Amino acid sequence: MAVARPKQLDPGTEYRQWCGLARDGKLPRLLLILPPKGDEDVWFGEQVASAAREYLATQDGIDILDIDGGSADFDVDSVDSFLNSQSLFATRQALIFSRAAKAITKYPRLAERLLEVASSGEGPEFMVVHTGASTSKGVKALSATRIKAATKLRFRQLYSDPPPWRPEPDASEAAQFVAAEARLQKITMQRGASGSLVALAGSRPADLLQAINHFSLLGLTSVGEQDVRDVAxxxxxxxxxxxxxxxxxxxxxxxxxxxxxxxxxxxxxxxxxxxxxxxxxxxxxxxxxxxxxxxxxxxxxxxxxxxxxxxxxxxxxxxxxxxxxxxxxxxxxxxxxxxxxxxxxxxxxxxxxxxxxxxxxxxxxxxxxxxxxxxx
The missing domain is CATH 1.20.272.10 (Zinc Finger, Delta Prime; domain 3)
Known part of the structure; x- marks a missing residue:
């Protein structure tokens, strides 16, 4: 059964919600992390896949295939075999397919097989497929699917500019992302600090999180504008x-x-x-x-x-x-x-x-x- 996706959320809020679902094992049969129509940031999708791995690491009796479709060592037969047969040593299965676009472009049948397995009710209890930014024929087939077992998830980039109705720097999506991620590390971003960090480090979530981790390593529990400037x-x-x-x-x-x-x-x-x-x-x-x-x-x-x-x-x-x-x-x-x-x-x-x-x-x-x- 597909999980209803919250609508009109900023990428930071949506990724945290999906990471929470993934850590609890509450994922749909087929979670397709697809490229949006505009700019994509693959970091968010990677975090959802990582959260799913955290859940799987706590489970016993589950056969896991965690495969990288962008690797030079990618073996399509291993995916075919995993999807076509029940494990001999486990009663449950799960698939995490990272950078899948390259593999699906080379082997378009993979897209069809993933959709077939998701619809059949057999095979892995959940499959996380992160395609990346490709718009190949196989990826388009996944994007166009309407099967109930699949949930499509798209992450765009964080907006670095604040909304016109609230023009202060701390109001941008990127600054709000900074404040939320800092709170998770028990760090309070003082007024103006989140906006200053975005102005300095940009709006890429990986760069922003790296800066927050740096504050944590310094032992800071409250970060002001001057702290941001000092570090940078x-x-x-x-x-x-x-x-x-x-x-x-x-x-x-x-x-x-x-x-x-x-x-x-x-x-x-x-x-x-x-x-x-x-x-x-x-x-x-x-x-x-x-x-x-x-x-x-x-x-x-x-x-x-x-x-x-x-x-x-x-x-x-x-x-x-x-x-x-x-x-x-x-x-x-x-x-x-x-x-x-x-x-x-x-x-x-x-x-x-x-x-x-x-x-x-x-x-x-x-x-x-x-x-x-x-x-x-």
């Missing part, structure tokens, strides 16, 4: 927010010095991957955009209510002492006119790169600094 201080993402802070605080010397360092030494991302100079441009501009939005919200709030702590809260951050100090320094030189100048310079830098075809990314960033800042 030597990464490309940390450099991006340093650059944004220099720009908004009017420190042209430090901004240009950082660009020189990037040009000579390059950058490495949070997870250790080297970042190209062209990618560094997008990273730095994204950080500037994020901080400009936050600062503009603070300036607008202060125009009506001159309370800096409340203004910082309204912008989506927690008014800790380091944050208050940083914003005070920034507001000493940054007003609405400066914000407008930065926005205009961002548009010009994007035009230089994407329309006019300038090839020297560092030069574009240097010109960006020159357009908005006077040397101290």
């Amino acid at each position: 201080s030597h990464s490309a993402e940390g450099s991006a927010f340093d650059f944004a802070d220099f720009v908004l605080s009017g420190d042209s010397v430090s901004a240009l010095r950082l660009l020189t360092k990037i040009s000579r030494q390059g950058l490495r991302a949070w997870g250790g991957k080297r970042v190209s100079i062209r990618d560094a441009f997008a990273l730095l501009m994204s950080a500037v955009n994020s901080e400009v939005t936050k600062t503009a919200a603070i300036i607008e709030f202060m125009a009506h209510t001159p309370d800096l702590e409340q203004a910082i809260k309204a912008s989506g951050s927690r008014p800790s002492k380091p944050v208050i100090s940083k914003i005070q320094k920034r507001l000493a030189v940054c007003d609405a006119s400066h914000i407008n100048k930065i926005n205009a310079a961002i548009l010009q830098a994007e035009k230089n790169l994407k329309v006019e075809g300038w090839r020297d990314t560092i030069h574009i960033l240097e010109m960006f600094v020159f357009r908005i800042l006077k040397r101290k």
